[in-house]
Amino acid sequence: MSSVEADLRAGPRIYLAGPHFFCPNRGDIFKTLEQHCERLGLVGIVTFDTPVRANAGGDALAQSIRDANMALIREADGVIANLQNFHGPGAGFGHAVRGE
Numbered sequence: 001m002s003s004v005e006a007d008l009r010a011g012p013r014i015y016l017a018g019p020h021f022f023c024p025n026r027g028d029i030f031k032t033l034e035q036h037c038e039r040l041g042l043v044g045i046v047t048f049d050t051p052v053r054a055n056a057g058g059d060a061l062a063q064s065i066r067d068a069n070m071a072l073i074r075e076a077d078g079v080i081a082n083l084q085n086f087h088g089p090g091a092g093f094g095h096a097v098r099g100e
Contacts, residue, residue, distance in 0.1 A: 011037075011041045012042050012077035013043045013076045013078075014037055014076060014077065015072055015073050015076040015078070015079045016030060016033050016034070016037075017046075017080070017081040017082070018082025019084060021047060033046075033080075034046070045075075045076060047072070
């Protein structure tokens with residue numbers, strides 16, 4: 001679901017995050033998470049909804065992804081993040097975010 005579609009639906013917007021983004025079946029996983037949110041009267045938003053500069057590479061691409069995700073997080077009413085061990089103990093440098 002796009003951000004625009006999510007805006008048209010009722011309910012608090014919840015940003016869904018976690019290592020399952022990197023799973024081959026991530027579309028199915030996030031669809032299920034969005035369905036759980038909907039049953040609870042929430043709107044699940046995911047990083048698939050972020051516009052990034054696809055022609056950017058390296059650091060520019062990483063910055064574009066970060067900026068787009070931070071915009072979604074700022075627009076959200078809450079965040080549900082799966083912080084399970086993915087790369088080892090802890091959330092990991094690339095996955096821990098502090099408020100700005």
